[in-house]
Amino acid sequence: MVPISSEDSKALVPTTPTELYLKRINDDLLSQIATLRKELADKEFHHTMLSQLREANQHLVIATVDAQDMQANAEAYNKRQEEFLSMLAHELRNPLAPIALAADLIGKLVSSHPDLPELQAIIVRQINQMSRLIDDLLDASRLSSGKITLKRNVVSLSCILQLALESSQHSFDTRHQKLIFDRNMEDIPIDGDVARLAQVFSNILINGAKFTPEFGTVSITVEREGGFACVSIKDNGIGIPLDLQAHIFQLFKQGFHSLNRSQGGLGIGLSLARVIVEMHKGSILVHSDGTGFGSEFIVRLPISGKATFPVVTVAAPKINRKFCQILLIEDNADTNFTLEKLLKQEGHSVSSCSDGMGGLLLAMKNSYDVIICDIGLPDMDGFEIVKKLRAETSLTIPTLIALTGYNQFGMQQRAKEIGFDYYLVKPVNVPVLLDIVSSITLYRK
Numbered sequence: 301m302v303p304i305s306s307e308d309s310k311a312l313v314p315t316t317p318t319e320l321y322l323k324r325i326n327d328d329l330l331s332q333i334a335t336l337r338k339e340l341a342d343k344e345f346h347h348t349m350l351s352q353l354r355e356a357n358q359h360l361v362i363a364t365v366d367a368q369d370m371q372a373n374a375e376a377y378n379k380r381q382e383e384f385l386s387m388l389a390h391e392l393r394n395p396l397a398p399i400a401l402a403a404d405l406i407g408k409l410v411s412s413h414p415d416l417p418e419l420q421a422i423i424v425r426q427i428n429q430m431s432r433l434i435d436d437l438l439d440a441s442r443l444s445s446g447k448i449t450l451k452r453n454v455v456s457l458s459c460i461l462q463l464a465l466e467s468s469q470h471s472f473d474t475r476h477q478k479l480i481f482d483r484n485m486e487d488i489p490i491d492g493d494v495a496r497l498a499q500v501f502s503n504i505l506i507n508g509a510k511f512t513p514e515f516g517t518v519s520i521t522v523e524r525e526g527g528f529a530c531v532s533i534k535d536n537g538i539g540i541p542l543d544l545q546a547h548i549f550q551l552f553k554q555g556f557h558s559l560n561r562s563q564g565g566l567g568i569g570l571s572l573a574r575v576i577v578e579m580h581k582g583s584i585l586v587h588s589d590g591t592g593f594g595s596e597f598i599v600r601l602p603i604s605g606k607a608t609f610p611v612v613t614v615a616a617p618k619i620n621r622k623f624c625q626i627l628l629i630e631d632n633a634d635t636n637f638t639l640e641k642l643l644k645q646e647g648h649s650v651s652s653c654s655d656g657m658g659g660l661l662l663a664m665k666n667s668y669d670v671i672i673c674d675i676g677l678p679d680m681d682g683f684e685i686v687k688k689l690r691a692e693t694s695l696t697i698p699t700l701i702a703l704t705g706y707n708q709f710g711m712q713q714r715a716k717e718i719g720f721d722y723y724l725v726k727p728v729n730v731p732v733l734l735d736i737v738s739s740i741t742l743y744r745k
Contacts, residue, residue, distance in 0.1 A: 385437050385438065386438065386706070386708060388437060389434045389435075389437045389438050389705070389707065390676070390704075390705035390706050391705070392430070392434050392437075392705075393434060393705030393707075393725070393726040393727065394632055394635070394705050394726065395634075396427060396430055396431065396434070396726065396727045397632065397635045397705070397726035397727045397728065398632065398634035398635040398637070398638045398639075399423070399427060399727070400424075400427045400726075400727030400728070400730075401635065401638035401639050401642055401727070401728070401730070402634075402638050403420055403423040403424050403427060404642060404730045405638060405641060405642055405645075406419075406420045406423070407420050407424075408645065425470070425474075427727060428470075431727060435707070436568040436569065436572075437568075438707055438708070439568055439572050448496075448572075448575060448576065448579065450492070450493040450496060450576075450579055450580070451493050451495075452491055452492055452493055453491075453492075453493075453494065454489050454490070454491050454604050455489070455490055455492065455494050456487045456488065456489065456490070457485075457487070457488040457489075457490050457522065457529050457531070457601070458483075458485050458486075458487055458488070458522075459494070460490065460492075460494060460497045460498050460501065461481070461485075461498075461501055461520065461522075461531070462483070463494070463498035463502075464498045464499075464500075464501035464502040464505060465479070465481065465505070467498070467502045468502045468505040468506045468509065471505070471506050471509035471510070472505075472509050472518065475509060475512070475513075475514045475515075475516070476514050476515050477509055477512060477514065477515065477516050477517065477518060478515075478516070478517045478518070479505075479517075479518050479519075479520075480517065480518070480519035480520065481519070481520040482522075485522050486522070488522070488524070488529045488603055489603060489604040490529065490580075490601050490602075490603065490604055491580075491602070491604040492580045492601065493576075493580075496576045497576065497580070497601075499572070499573075499576065500572075500573040500576050500577055500584075500599065501531070501533070501599070503569035503570065503572065503573050504533050504569075504570070504573060504597045504599070505518065505520075505533060506569070507569060507570065508533060508535040508537065508595070508597075509535075511535070511537040511538050511595070512535045512536065512537030512538075512594075513537065513538075516535065516536050516537055517535065517536050518533065518534070518535040519532075519533075519534050519535075520532070520533050521534075524603070525600065527602055527603050528582070528600045528601060528602055528603060529600070529601050529602075529603050530598060530599070530600050531598070531599045531600075531601070532596060532597070532598050533596070533597045533598075533599075534594065534595070534596040534597075535594050535595060535596075536594040537594055537595065538591060538592060538594075539588045539589065539590055539591050539592050539593040539594050539595050540586065540588040540590075540591075540595050541590060541591055542588075542590050545586055545587075545588060548570055548586055549570050549571055549573075549574040549584070549586075550571060573599075577599055577600075577601065580601055580602070581602050582599065582600050582601040582602060583599075583600045584597065584598070584599050584600075585597070585598045586598075623647045623648055623649070624648050624649070624668075624669035624670050624737055624738075624740070625648075625649050625651075625666075625667065625668045625669045625670075626643055626648050626649065626650045626651070626668060626669065626670045626671070626672060626737065627650075627651050627652075627653070627659065627662055627663055627666070627668045627670070627671045627672070627698075628640055628643070628650055628651070628652040628653070628672045629652075629653050629654075629655075629656065629658075629659030629671065629672070629673040629674060629677065629682070629685070630652070630654065630672070630673075630674045630703065631654045631655060631674060631676075631677050631678055632674070633654065635674075635726075636652050636654060639672070639703075639728075640652045642730065643737070646734060646737075646738075648737065651666070651668075655677060655678060655679050655680075656677040656678070656679050656680030656681065656682070656684065656685055657679050657680050659671075659673065659677075659685060660680065660685050660688055660689070663685070663689055664689070664692060664695065667696070667698075668698045669698050669699065669740060670698055670699045670700075670701060670737055670740060671689075671698050671699070671700050671701065672701045672703050672733075673685055673686070673700065673701070673702060673703065673720075674702075674703055674704060675702055675703075675704040675706060675711070675715070676704065676705065676706070682702060682704070682715075682720075683714065683715070683718050686700055686718050686719045686720060687718055687719070689719075690718075690719045697719075699721050699722070699736075699737075699740045700719060700720045700721050700722070701720070701721065701722045701723075701724060701733070701736065701737075702715045702720040702722065702723045702724065703724050703726065703728060704723075704724075704725065704726065705725070705726045706725075707725045722736055724736075
């Protein structure tokens with residue numbers, strides 16, 4: 301029986317029981333057909349949706365894999381960049397070390413010629429500038445990998461600013477600029493890393509000196525604002541364009557560029573300052589009305605709840621110098637020569653060696669008060685030398701000083717764990733080295 305459509309069914313008016321019966325059967329068939337059509341449509345819809353979901357899931361899996369690959373590539377790139385910057389800093393420190401030592405030796409010959417003091421001062425200034433640039437390279441590496449660490453203590457804000465002024469004063473003296481600062485300011489306790497916060501203010505001050513003309517003025521004011529100490533560093537220099545102020549704290553972002561690069565830098569200092577301040581739960585802002593109107597940097601740091609803090613003295617105590625038996629293990633011939641000569645001029649007895657194995661044999665054969673050892677030696681590194689020395693229980697271990705171009709925290713920690721007593725980074729601070737050598741307990745009879 302072929303069912304009659306609903307329209308045709310309505311046109312037929314059943315008059316007999318048979319027709320009524322046939323009509324009910326026809327209506328049932330039409331209802332079943334409609335239900336089957338609906339079920340078929342639903343199945344087709346679900347099939348279509350299932351196909352779309354499967355396709356979307358495939359796209360999601362591919363996107364997830366791509367994102368993981370991109371993350372892995374980014375992490376690998378950051379690691380390669382960190383390793384490159386670290387190695388670059390190390391390689392730059394190696395030639396800089398003997399230059400710094402030679403400059404120190406030249407400083408002892410200033411009476412030989414009237415021009416020597418000025419020439420030596422120029423060399424020292426440029427060495428210090430190079431050292432700062434190298435440190436900036438390492439800090440850029442730490443910023444990229446998130447490895448900036450803090451050593452917190454409660455310290456006076458005035459002490460932090462004094463340290464920053466000491467490291468930046470030369471920039472103002474060179475350009476005959478006036479620095480206005482109340483050195484008898486109120487002691488405000490800050491819970492922070494003294495060295496890192498001093499670096500923040502030093503970077504801002506040096507930046508201000510750099511972009512302020514000769515005989516210009518830079519002023520520092522400190523105020524309390526609620527639970528924060530607010531430090532304002534303001535200059536009357538060339539100012540900052542309005543469109544640059546939003547990006548001034550970005551890594552490698554610089555202000556004015558010129559062909560002679562007289563005001564150049566790496567564009568790291570302000571970015572580093574922002575990160576350090578924010579790690580201290582503070583903030584740093586910049587304001588300038590534009591080119592030619594000077595600039596102002598405002599640093600806000602939370603005040604510590606502790607009312608007392610240790611007093612940090614800047615002046616180092618005088619040390620009665622002792623004459624030591626020293627073993628110098630250094631493969632760079634110029635560094636070896638200049639450092640040996642400098643130590644001998646101080647009255648110390650020095651034996652030197654340019655390779656790890658030779659240095660180890662000398663250390664095991666003779667008695668020394670101090671061993672100054674480079675870490676990156678060609679045949680046996682400084683770590684291996686110290687491990688072998690400390691393994692010899694019959695030896696009296698002298699004071700061990702690491703002298704290296706590596707300045708990563710991990711390297712310093714490893715040196716300490718292996719047994720080095722001191723860790724000095726090239727170019728070495730000669731007064732610090734001499735004070736260490738002269739203040740040790742002598743082992744020789």
